[in-house]
Amino acid sequence: MPHQTRTPRSAGIVRMIAEHTVLGNLYDLRFTFSLLVVLIICAATAMLSVSNVQERHRESAALSQQANHTANLENRKLVLSTPSLSFLFDGQEDRLPKYVIVTPDFIDYPIEDISARPMIEPYIRVDWAFIVIYFYGVLAILLTFDLISRPRESGTLAMVLSQNVSRGIFFLGSYAGAFLTLGPAVLLGLLIYSLVAHLHGERASTAGEAGQYVAAFVLSLLYMSAVALMGLAASAAFRKSASALACAFLVWASLTIVLPAGASICSNLIAHVHSFNDLNTRIGSARARYLSRLPAVWSMDVERILGQPGLTQQGKQEAIARYQQEILEKDAAAIEGYKREVREQRADYLAKLKARDRLESQLGIISPAEAFQQAVESALGTGMKHWENFVRSAETYEPAYTQYVTEKRSQLTEKANFEGFIMEVSGVRVRSVGWIDYRSVDFDRKTLPPFQELKPSIRANFVTAVPACVVLICINGLLGLFALWAVRAGRVL
Amino acid sequence: MRREAHLTGLILLIARKRLALNLVSGRFVFVTLLLLATMLGSSFVWQRRLSEQRELYEAARAKEAFAIDDARYYEQVRLGLHKPPEPLSVWASGAGELFGSSVLVSGKYGSPRITAREKFEAGSHLDAPDFSRLVILLIGLLALLLSYDTICGEREDGILQLCVAQPASRLVILLGEYAGCVVTLVTPLLLAVAAVLAIHLPTNSAALSREEWVRVGLIVLASAVFGSALIWMGLTISAAVRQSSTAFAVAFVLWVALAILSPNVSLWVAQRMRPIPPSQDSLSSDGVFGLRREGPEETASPERQVESQLRDEALRRKFEQAAVNDFLRLWTPTGAFLALAQTAARTDVESHRNFLARGRALDAQLRAWQKEKLRLYPERETFYKPSWGPLDISGLPASPSVSTGLDASLTRTGRFWAALICFNGIFAAASAVAFARYDVRFQ
Numbered sequence: 001m002p003h004q005t006r007t008p009r010s011a012g013i014v015r016m017i018a019e020h021t022v023l024g025n026l027y028d029l030r031f032t033f034s035l036l037v038v039l040i041i042c043a044a045t046a047m048l049s050v051s052n053v054q055e056r057h058r059e060s061a062a063l064s065q066q067a068n069h070t071a072n073l074e075n076r077k078l079v080l081s082t083p084s085l086s087f088l089f090d091g092q093e094d095r096l097p098k099y100v101i102v103t104p105d106f107i108d109y110p111i112e113d114i115s116a117r118p119m120i121e122p123y124i125r126v127d128w129a130f131i132v133i134y135f136y137g138v139l140a141i142l143l144t145f146d147l148i149s150r151p152r153e154s155g156t157l158a159m160v161l162s163q164n165v166s167r168g169i170f171f172l173g174s175y176a177g178a179f180l181t182l183g184p185a186v187l188l189g190l191l192i193y194s195l196v197a198h199l200h201g202e203r204a205s206t207a208g209e210a211g212q213y214v215a216a217f218v219l220s221l222l223y224m225s226a227v228a229l230m231g232l233a234a235s236a237a238f239r240k241s242a243s244a245l246a247c248a249f250l251v252w253a254s255l256t257i258v259l260p261a262g263a264s265i266c267s268n269l270i271a272h273v274h275s276f277n278d279l280n281t282r283i284g285s286a287r288a289r290y291l292s293r294l295p296a297v298w299s300m301d302v303e304r305i306l307g308q309p310g311l312t313q314q315g316k317q318e319a320i321a322r323y324q325q326e327i328l329e330k331d332a333a334a335i336e337g338y339k340r341e342v343r344e345q346r347a348d349y350l351a352k353l354k355a356r357d358r359l360e361s362q363l364g365i366i367s368p369a370e371a372f373q374q375a376v377e378s379a380l381g382t383g384m385k386h387w388e389n390f391v392r393s394a395e396t397y398e399p400a401y402t403q404y405v406t407e408k409r410s411q412l413t414e415k416a417n418f419e420g421f422i423m424e425v426s427g428v429r430v431r432s433v434g435w436i437d438y439r440s441v442d443f444d445r446k447t448l449p450p451f452q453e454l455k456p457s458i459r460a461n462f463v464t465a466v467p468a469c470v471v472l473i474c475i476n477g478l479l480g481l482f483a484l485w486a487v488r489a490g491r492v493l
Numbered sequence: 494m495r496r497e498a499h500l501t502g503l504i505l506l507i508a509r510k511r512l513a514l515n516l517v518s519g520r521f522v523f524v525t526l527l528l529l530a531t532m533l534g535s536s537f538v539w540q541r542r543l544s545e546q547r548e549l550y551e552a553a554r555a556k557e558a559f560a561i562d563d564a565r566y567y568e569q570v571r572l573g574l575h576k577p578p579e580p581l582s583v584w585a586s587g588a589g590e591l592f593g594s595s596v597l598v599s600g601k602y603g604s605p606r607i608t609a610r611e612k613f614e615a616g617s618h619l620d621a622p623d624f625s626r627l628v629i630l631l632i633g634l635l636a637l638l639l640s641y642d643t644i645c646g647e648r649e650d651g652i653l654q655l656c657v658a659q660p661a662s663r664l665v666i667l668l669g670e671y672a673g674c675v676v677t678l679v680t681p682l683l684l685a686v687a688a689v690l691a692i693h694l695p696t697n698s699a700a701l702s703r704e705e706w707v708r709v710g711l712i713v714l715a716s717a718v719f720g721s722a723l724i725w726m727g728l729t730i731s732a733a734v735r736q737s738s739t740a741f742a743v744a745f746v747l748w749v750a751l752a753i754l755s756p757n758v759s760l761w762v763a764q765r766m767r768p769i770p771p772s773q774d775s776l777s778s779d780g781v782f783g784l785r786r787e788g789p790e791e792t793a794s795p796e797r798q799v800e801s802q803l804r805d806e807a808l809r810r811k812f813e814q815a816a817v818n819d820f821l822r823l824w825t826p827t828g829a830f831l832a833l834a835q836t837a838a839r840t841d842v843e844s845h846r847n848f849l850a851r852g853r854a855l856d857a858q859l860r861a862w863q864k865e866k867l868r869l870y871p872e873r874e875t876f877y878k879p880s881w882g883p884l885d886i887s888g889l890p891a892s893p894s895v896s897t898g899l900d901a902s903l904t905r906t907g908r909f910w911a912a913l914i915c916f917n918g919i920f921a922a923a924s925a926v927a928f929a930r931y932d933v934r935f936q
Binding site: 079115134345 | 524
């Protein structure tokens with residue numbers, strides 16, 4: 001019975017403190033001014049983001065057309081499309097390759113000359129996630145850094161706790177009040193963002209996409225909650241509000257900016273990938289080996305065949321034809337051996353890059369901002385997740401392309417570009433081939449097997465978002481426990 | 494004289510007090526440790542990158558020398574001008590190879606081809622900030638953290654009222670606080686410099702020359718002047734608001750605006766003002782198998798010439814973007830400092846421009862040489878017979894030196910020094926005016 005009477009009373013006190021906190025925030029000029037600025041930034045960011053996405057759509061369409069036109073029997077380029085909700089979170093798609101190169105038995109990525117890159121790499125994203133992490137994050141800290149320290153400074157905390165209100169209840173009420181202030185602020189921001197995007201032609205067109213919007217909102221709230229708990233913990237740990245503010249900002253900046261950078265450096269040190277120059281050197285060695293395996297065409301061999309006693313003219317022609325066939329077979333074997341070595345080296349290099357990237361995202365996930373980004377990326381199917389799905393689609397397509405190319409090459413061998421030389425000895429011509437290039441062979445491109453990008457279902461996207469979401473919830477839990485401990489252990493007066 | 498000595502004594506007293514308070518504060522210790530850790534990590538990464546760039550440079554030069562030795566007729570003779578990797582890129586990386594690092598000239602057989610030795614692959618680049626960017630981020634942050642609550646924090650504690658009650662003018666108090674903050678800031682800055690040198694010197698195969706030491710000194714001095722400007726900014730904020738929490742919020746927003754947003758905003762504006770038209774060779778890479786076809790023998794093909802023209806046009810636009818960016822950078826202390834550091838380290842856009850100009854001059858010299866040789870050996874332009882013997886390459890133009898002299902660098906840094914000093918002056922004046930009107934009462 002005492003427990004039953006205590007619970008409604010505790011709930012009532014929590015509600016009272018939460019209401020007081022919410023009202024205090026709403027009347028605080030600092031909060032209302034900051035929120036107004038954030039909402040304006042939401043609208044501006046939405047316009048910029050939509051403009052970027054639409055530009056990327058156009059570029060992707062133009063590149064796809066160009067890729068279809070330039071597909072050949074050496075390779076086919078498959079262009080990355082732009083996912084529908086990437087204006088919410090684009091996952092730095094500008095830094096990802098725009099296309100993959102499908103060759104027989106291998107999928108490669110483009111290698112660009114760095115002088116062809118733009119001056120600024122768009123590594124500061126302009127999207128909803130950017131607003132949540134940087135602007136709403138700062139807002140959450142401004143809201144919560146003095147929720148405990150200011151009542152302590154003014155003496156109110158002592159009076160409240162003397163009313164038989166436990167510190168835990170006070171903390172819970174303050175947290176609830178902060179959450180109830182930030183939640184509607186985030187919702188308002190997302191509504192403005194969506195409205196501006198809608199007016200510029202980007203919107204959720206299916207129920208599934210609407211569900212993804214809701215997922216982005218829920219994940220934003222989880223992130224905001226983590227930052228609010230950071231602010232509350234700092235507020236409880238420091239006596240002066242200014243010190244609490246400085247600490248909260250430093251912790252936020254460390255977790256948001258420094259920790260991901262540290263994860264990148266650590267992953268580079270732990271899972272070091274040999275430089276591209278090293279790969280180039282290995283490919284150079286493979287090339288030297290392939291050149292040494294190319295058979296030499298000697299005039300004395302040809303003369304020896306022609307000078308064989310007892311051979312008729314037809315016999316000589318057949319002998320020369322056999323010699324030629326032997327040369328071409330050895331040429332083809334050397335070329336194939338080189339290609340195999342290059343594929344192995346390249347595949348090894350790409351696998352190491354992938355392992356390093358995976359380690360980086362695993363190390364960085366302890367940052368709430370990184371966990372939030374990974375969860376949103378998975379839920380929306382944009383950024384790296386979109387890229388991984390695209391590569392899987394290309395891997396599914398590659399066997400069909402290989403089969404098609406093998407058949408076509410056998411039909412159109414004579415039209416290929418044979419790099420090498422022809423030696424003429426005593427009126428007989430023998431060819432030595434250093435490389436066979438099918439790029440310029442003309443064929444009907446409409447007969448190429450069609451490429452279909454596999455788009456995972458919304459449900460599959462949500463499932464892949466679960467681990468990052470769980471990490472975000474755990475971060476909330478840990479920060480909450482720490483904040484609670486700080487409140488319980490801190491001085492009241 | 495006695496009065497001046499008395500004033501100096503007061504300033505030193507206040508400075509000592511501020512120094513003592515700052516050195517024991519948690520934020521100073523935290524940011525200093527963070528600065529040291531990031532400097533060490535970043536220097537290590539940049540040093541490794543420098544070694545890889547050196548290997549690429551040596552390989553490019555060796556390849557060119559081999560190709561010249563192997564040439565059998567005059568059309569095969571191509572020259573290359575290669576920009577060596579800057580040893581001071583650890584301090585300010587600048588544009589790197591974004592404007593190209595090799596100019597391959599063919600004389601009468603084609604226009605100069607500008608390429609970069611470094612290849613870009615999505616996900617393979619580790620973007621570690623260099624020394625100058627870490628100074629902007631962390632020294633800038635520390636400068637603001639040390640100074641944002643010097644006035645308003647002391648007012649809240651009741652100390653300021655007592656200070657002003659002493660026979661010391663407000664200007665003297667302000668100068669004393671400033672001096673204390675500057676001395677505090679110099680300590681982590683020198684530690685950061687020591688950290689970079691500790692990584693850079695032992696792993697550098699060639700020791701730094703006297704000129705390079707002077708350049709490093711310029712960068713360190715510029716860092717101190719930049720930190721000083723931000724301390725004045727922090728003092729201005731502190732003298733303009735009543736509460737230290739408000740001062741911190743304003744200082745933090747300014748730090749984000751200056752250290753994170755402004756370098757990118759100026760580049761973004763420059764890109765919008767001088768856009769580069771989309772290239773028709775966006776799908777030009779054939780991946781690793783496409784590397785086989787790179788080489789001077791391909792430059793003569795019509796396809797490659799069109800690609801080359803498009804690339805040259807894109808490069809010209811990039812230079813225009815860089816010029817706009819340089820103009821916009823002058824208007825913030827972070828931009829001015831970054832530009833100064835890059836100019837001192839010879840990684841600025843102007844050094845690339847000079848390098849490409851030397852490449853074009855080499856092309857003209859090669860043309861003249863080809864004309865002379867073909868006059869003597871007209872039959873050896875595109876044909877070779879073993880009985881003719883080796884090719885006569887006497888008088889082949891030598892690749893000129895590509896480094897920028899110290900005098901030229903010092904001249905170019907003049908306007909950036911002026912900008913930094915102006916910022917110091919403006920913020921110092923603003924803080925003096927704000928403090929002169931400040932209500933120092935405790936409540």
